[in-house]
Amino acid sequence: MYGLTRYKLFFLLPGLLVLLAIILFPLIFTIRVSFSGWDAVRPGLDWIGGVNYGRLLADGRFWQSLSRLGLMAVSAVAIEYVLGFGLALLVWRQIRFRRLVRVLFLIPMMTTPVVMAVIWRTVFHESLGPANDLVTLFGFAPIPWLTNAQWATFVVILVDVWQWTPFMFLLLLAGLLSLPREPLLAAAIDGAGPIRAFWNVTFPAMAPISVGAIIIRLIEASKIMETVYVITSGGPGTSTETSSYYIFIRGLRDFQIGYAAALSITYLVIMIVLLTIIAKLLTKTLIKAEA
Amino acid sequence: MARITLERLGHAYNRSDGTPNYALYPLDLVWEDGGTYALLGPSGCGKSTMLNIVSGLLTPSEGRVLINGRDVTGTRVAQRNIAQVFQFPVVYASKSVYENLAFPLRCRNMANREVDRRVNEIAELLNLDTILHRPARKLTPDAKQLISLGRGLVRDDVAVILMDEPLTVIDPQLKFHLRRKLKDISARHGHTLVYVTHDQNEAMTLAENVIVMDNGRVAQVGTPQELFENPTHAHVGYFIGSPSMNFLPVSLYNGKLSIAGQVVAFGTVEVPEGGNLLLGIRPEFVDILPDAPPNALKAKLSEVQDLGTYQIVTGQLADGQCVKIKTKSFKGIPGDEFAFRLVQDRIRMFCDGKQVKALLT
Numbered sequence: 001m002y003g004l005t006r007y008k009l010f011f012l013l014p015g016l017l018v019l020l021a022i023i024l025f026p027l028i029f030t031i032r033v034s035f036s037g038w039d040a041v042r043p044g045l046d047w048i049g050g051v052n053y054g055r056l057l058a059d060g061r062f063w064q065s066l067s068r069l070g071l072m073a074v075s076a077v078a079i080e081y082v083l084g085f086g087l088a089l090l091v092w093r094q095i096r097f098r099r100l101v102r103v104l105f106l107i108p109m110m111t112t113p114v115v116m117a118v119i120w121r122t123v124f125h126e127s128l129g130p131a132n133d134l135v136t137l138f139g140f141a142p143i144p145w146l147t148n149a150q151w152a153t154f155v156v157i158l159v160d161v162w163q164w165t166p167f168m169f170l171l172l173l174a175g176l177l178s179l180p181r182e183p184l185l186a187a188a189i190d191g192a193g194p195i196r197a198f199w200n201v202t203f204p205a206m207a208p209i210s211v212g213a214i215i216i217r218l219i220e221a222s223k224i225m226e227t228v229y230v231i232t233s234g235g236p237g238t239s240t241e242t243s244s245y246y247i248f249i250r251g252l253r254d255f256q257i258g259y260a261a262a263l264s265i266t267y268l269v270i271m272i273v274l275l276t277i278i279a280k281l282l283t284k285t286l287i288k289a290e291a
Numbered sequence: 292m293a294r295i296t297l298e299r300l301g302h303a304y305n306r307s308d309g310t311p312n313y314a315l316y317p318l319d320l321v322w323e324d325g326g327t328y329a330l331l332g333p334s335g336c337g338k339s340t341m342l343n344i345v346s347g348l349l350t351p352s353e354g355r356v357l358i359n360g361r362d363v364t365g366t367r368v369a370q371r372n373i374a375q376v377f378q379f380p381v382v383y384a385s386k387s388v389y390e391n392l393a394f395p396l397r398c399r400n401m402a403n404r405e406v407d408r409r410v411n412e413i414a415e416l417l418n419l420d421t422i423l424h425r426p427a428r429k430l431t432p433d434a435k436q437l438i439s440l441g442r443g444l445v446r447d448d449v450a451v452i453l454m455d456e457p458l459t460v461i462d463p464q465l466k467f468h469l470r471r472k473l474k475d476i477s478a479r480h481g482h483t484l485v486y487v488t489h490d491q492n493e494a495m496t497l498a499e500n501v502i503v504m505d506n507g508r509v510a511q512v513g514t515p516q517e518l519f520e521n522p523t524h525a526h527v528g529y530f531i532g533s534p535s536m537n538f539l540p541v542s543l544y545n546g547k548l549s550i551a552g553q554v555v556a557f558g559t560v561e562v563p564e565g566g567n568l569l570l571g572i573r574p575e576f577v578d579i580l581p582d583a584p585p586n587a588l589k590a591k592l593s594e595v596q597d598l599g600t601y602q603i604v605t606g607q608l609a610d611g612q613c614v615k616i617k618t619k620s621f622k623g624i625p626g627d628e629f630a631f632r633l634v635q636d637r638i639r640m641f642c643d644g645k646q647v648k649a650l651l652t
Binding site for chain 2: 188189
């Protein structure tokens with residue numbers, strides 16, 4: 001038995017080493033760095049205890065960026081879910097165009113986020129962009145897309161929705177296509193119209209897939225960074241600054257490595273706790289029959 | 292309750308060369324009000340296609356469906372007032388048993404008090420009253436199938452109850468119980484019931500009228516007894532009865548019918564010229580003779596299968612053809628010769644798969 005265990009360990013070792021190198025080491029190293037005062041003036045792993053964490057608690061800008069991120073991620077994912085579900089329902093029955101539409105919808109997902117963010121910045125440029133050309137064409141005053149806090153938040157959400165609705169669409173369409181036909185036929189025979197059949201049959205049956213899709217997207221959306229960096233640079237002021245963008249500023253622009261590490265660890269813990277709670281809540285409300 | 296008329300009803304898919312490929316050949320059928328009918332046939336013979344056309348899940352490529360004389364061919368499923376039970380139990384997984392049964396009534400915006408009354412009534416009828424508030428998805432397949440049936444029965448405007456092999460996933464013990472229950476309910480409520488199955492026992496025990504189908508066509512419509520005793524198509528002879536009907540090549544010369552060179556009957560048979568003539572006889576109507584009279588038919592014993600209450604004896608004729616005989620008790624050693632006779636008035640003559648008129652003595 002002992003020989004067999006050693007034999008197994010030998011085969012597991014490469015995988016364990018890779019895991020250690022790419023996941024555990026950076027994590028443990030970041031935790032250690034978060035207890036140091038490493039910055040541009042005093043680089044190195046000294047020990048300053050929980051000073052960075054104490055500073056973080058009083059850092060209003062960090063907590064604001066976190067709540068802003070929450071707003072952006074939840075609104076973007078909610079819109080993506082509704083739109084994705086709607087589009088999937090439309091294409092579900094239209095077998096003839098399904099393949100074409102599927103490819104068309106996937107284009108935003110396949111593009112490089114930074115490149116698309118540059119294009120969107122041009123679209124929403126206040127004096128040169130076509131968005132304002134369109135607005136003035138209808139007789140309205142030009143909109144300060146990127147210089148007004150609310151509009152800038154709207155643009156960041158819009159770009160995320162544009163880029164990630166196809167992902168939601170694809171997952172939900174796969175879910176719809178895997179649903180058994182009989183319950184829908186039974187609902188039609190029982191006298192349910194399309195809306196009632198959707199709420200009573202399709203939607204409950206799609207609940208597990210919906211929860212999965214929403215969680216995956218929430219995890220992704222909580223990392224919004226490139227679009228903010230390219231389109232608004234967190235502005236105007238700090239009104240579109242998300243947590244990851246703020247950590248980037250502290251770590252790589254101000255070079256406060258120790259403090260940025262403390263921010264990262266705190267952000268990671270908050271995200272794990274929040275997403276776990278959200279996942280549990282979604283499972284409980286959407287898949288109540290599972291209980 | 293209603294009378295269903297199928298008028299020149301057929302369904303075909305277009306082949307790549309444009310010619311129609313019939314899943315259901317055009318047919319005329321009437322299901323009388325309150326009757327119980329079984330659609331019997333092997334898989335792929337068009338039974339489910341016919342059922343789905345009647346319920347409106349499929350639009351026929353030709354012909355009409357009339358419910359009480361009203362043409363419903365183009366009418367939406369919900370407006371046909373049809374209940375259909377599928378092969379695999381369908382329950383709304385997120386709902387309780389009560390809400391499942393109430394669903395068709397809620398779709399008709401019925402008042403809560405009336406919904407409650409009807410659901411309780413049907414639950415009691417189907418013995419579901421003790422599990423009314425349990426989640427439907429956690430029940431056994433037979434309870435789920437009862438819910439499917441209950442959703443049909445809970446409406447009082449149901450024209451016809453269509454059942455597409457509803458007992459396939461139910462275990463044999465419960466099958467018997469459910470079949471009786473179905474028969475009881477349909478008799479008590481006077482529903483028109485159409486039951487699709489490939490199991491002849493199920494069809495024969497449940498329905499007053501059996502529609503035997505073969506390759507998209509109706510082979511014969513009749514009571515179980517008619518189908519057993521007087522199959523008009525060789526397919527019906529094969530499909531109904533266990534073991535199936537014996538079909539033996541027969542020669543007709545000067546009014547004498549002979550099998551393997553032995554005369555079996557005298558008479559006249561209306562045979563079209565060049566037709567392939569077969570003599571059909573049920574294994575139940577072949578008698579083994581204890582002694583061997585000089586002119587009796589003889590066969591060599593191949594096998595005796597003992598099935599408890601009866602035996603199936605297989606004998607080989609001089610020309611190599613096999614004849615099956617259903618008997619009570621027979622003892623013999625394979626290879627032994629034995630004599631038998633065909634019950635004259637049970638002989639049916641078939642030409643090219645169809646029964647032909649014969650006057651035998």
